[in-house]
Amino acid sequence: MPDGAAPVLDVRDLKTVFLTRSGEVHAVNSVSFDVRPGELLGVVGESGSGKSVTMMSLIGLLPSPPAEVREGQVLFGGRDLLSVDADTLRHIRGGRIGFVFQDPMTSLNPVFNVGFQIMEPLRTHMGLGKKAARDRAVELLELVGIPDARRRLGDYPHQFSGGMRQRVMIAIALACDPEVLIADEPTTALDVTIQAQILELVKELREKLGMAIVWITHDLGVIAGIADRVMVMYGGQVVEQAPVRELFGNPRHPYTRALLKTVPHVRGERAKRLEVIQGQPPILGAPPDACPFRDRCDHAFDRCARENPQRRPVGHGHDVACFWDPAHDG
């Protein structure tokens, strides 16, 4: 991954709220990040930290109402995706930006065979005719390691195992040679062996196809083996970001440190008792004016209750939104 390359996707100050009957929920608060060509960016954070809402906001997949993307820019291919018209966005989404989400709205449709579902984007986004689309669909299924691909085009989703269905989803996301693939917890429901196979597949595909990947998970252990860079989210904010080795070797945010303690030791060693992080993530009724993690933080001091820390650089490509300095009290 070329370090200085211009980002393929550049998200700036994204703010998304939900308008609910009991008031506003500030789910995404000034999230900024970029993804460079060919890079694999891991996004971690426990459930409710704003990972999915961030990704869905930037490709216009959130239902509005109740969601409202209130501020920000999503720069992609010289345009701001937050201000392009619906047709253009539909074309980019599923074409130049592929995605695999867990929610039923964007997963496989039980009513159509998988051949139809892979051929559909090829026909609408790439204008392929029936035969060309069919050949390409076979190629894609082979690419993601589905045996006997041509015959399986006529099969329905329920005729595939969970792992194979996930491969089909990836094939669809890759159909139009996207520049960016966004994968939102695509392996969470799978058993560990299948998870490992999917991760291996994604690594291979990235090498072969060279696209950038945003890989979202609540499991930092999954990220360790595949990401170039990691962004940690908490309370709808990015609290830390660093190259993967740096993040594991020198975590700065107390939340990242706590997350790391929940990762079982690898290499076949039996997992020690995992520490869980005490407390609940916040649900924000207003933009935060204090650190969202302070109630669960062992290092919080008075300033953390008065001010929401901004991200500041602490190393090469490493930044953290925290006032505490581990060098001062270990």
Ligand SMILES: Nc1ncnc2c1ncn2[C@@H]1O[C@H](COP(=O)(O)OP(=O)(O)O)[C@@H](O)[C@H]1O
């Ligand atoms: N439809 C909705 N209505 C109200 N709040 C929502 C809705 N969807 C998500 N949220 C809020 O957004 C927050 C972030 O959710 P999400 O991005 O799905 O978290 P993650 O993907 O990190 O688990 C949640 O804690 C929730 O409070």
Ligand SMILES: [Mg+2]
């Ligand atoms: Mg999610």
